[in-house]
Amino acid sequence: RKEVEQDPGPFNVPEGATVAFNCTYSNSASQSFFWYRQDCRKEPKLLMSVYSSGNEDGRFTAQLNRASQYISLLIRDSKLSDSATYLCVVTRSGNTGKLIFGQGTTLQVKP
Amino acid sequence: DVKVTQSSRYLVKRTGEKVFLECVQDMDHENMFWYRQDPGLGLRLIYFSYDVKMKEKGDIPEGYSVSREKKERFSLILESASTNQTSMYLCASRGPGLAGGSLGEQYFGPGTRLTVT
Numbered sequence: 001r002k003e004v005e006q007d008p009g010p011f012n013v014p015e016g017a018t019v020a021f022n023c024t025y026s027n028s029a030s031q032s033f034f035w036y037r038q039d040c041r042k043e044p045k046l047l048m049s050v051y052s053s054g055n056e057d058g059r060f061t062a063q064l065n066r067a068s069q070y071i072s073l074l075i076r077d078s079k080l081s082d083s084a085t086y087l088c089v090v091t092r093s094g095n096t097g098k099l100i101f102g103q104g105t106t107l108q109v110k111p
Numbered sequence: 112d113v114k115v116t117q118s119s120r121y122l123v124k125r126t127g128e129k130v131f132l133e134c135v136q137d138m139d140h141e142n143m144f145w146y147r148q149d150p151g152l153g154l155r156l157i158y159f160s161y162d163v164k165m166k167e168k169g170d171i172p173e174g175y176s177v178s179r180e181k182k183e184r185f186s187l188i189l190e191s192a193s194t195n196q197t198s199m200y201l202c203a204s205r206g207p208g209l210a211g212g213s214l215g216e217q218y219f220g221p222g223t224r225l226t227v228t
Contacts, residue, residue: 008151032214043201043219044154087153097142097161097205097214098169103153 001026006088006102014110017078021105023071023088030100033064035073036087038104044087047073078109113138115220117202123226130189132223134202142205143185144217145169145177147198154201160185192227199224 006023013019025033033050048055050062050071061074071088088102118133136143144159146169156169158177166177174196178186185204189196200223206215 004153043221044217045219046216091214098156098159099214099217101146101154103151 002102003027003092003100004088004090004102006105008103008105010106010108012108012110013078015078015080017109018074018076019078019107020075021073021086021088021107023073023102023105025069025071025088025090025100027090027092027100028066028069030090030092032091033062033071034089034099035060035062035071036089036101038085038087040084044101047086075107078107080109080111083107083109113204113206113218115202115204115218117200117220117223119223120221121224121226123228124189124192125228126193128189128192128227130192130225130227132187132189132200132202132225134185134187134220135183136185136204136218137183138204138206138218139182140204140206140218141182143179144203144205145175145185145187146201146203147171148201148222149198157187192225194227197225197227 035047036044037047038044050064054063059076063072085104085106087104092098115136145157146154148154160166160179176188202220203217205217
């Protein structure tokens with residue numbers, strides 16, 4: 001079983017749609033959680049950290065469920081520019097600094 | 112603005128060659144990382160360094176070594192390149208921790224696409 005699992009997609013949605021991605025992680029000792037975004041042929045960039053209480057940044061909402069070891073990312077009112085691969089990232093254990101990356105979920109927003 | 116640069120965007124090497132991949136960051140970060148990214152496998156950590164001359168193995172260190180002689184520079188070395196080391200190599204540095212104990216953001220370089228023939 002992979003340490004971080006994501007549905008690779010692709011998710012094909014029309015502009016304006018709401019789309020949600022889920023991610024599960026296997027290590028209950030993980031303490032830091034992130035979503036990174038990677039555009040085609042580019043490097044990953046931090047989209048947002050995920051906090052226990054959930055957090056929102058504009059059209060993006062991240063949720064963490066520690067009991068189920070599950071992280072989600074919700075994108076409202078999708079834009080063409082949201083087309084990218086979204087990487088779920090957790091620390092391996094505690095806050096050692098080693099990040100474990102999911103293989104990513106690809107989103108394609110169509111006009 | 113944080114900048115992480117890598118010495119080459121594309122590199123073609125022959126089997127058995129020694130390969131050096133250089134990474135430089137300009138933000139005085141202590142932590143630096145080397146990953147490789149392959150389709151279906153995601154990013155996998157090769158080595159990381161939390162200070163000058165300090166290094167730790169990641170998940171897939173076999174066939175690789177690293178060097179950190181200066182804080183801003185972290186080098187990945189393929190002692191004898193093999194075809195299974197054909198991949199995208201990404202360097203990253205990590206900023207200071209955030210409020211609440213969360214890890215700081217990792218900043219990635221643009222990547223080096225290495226082909227070993």
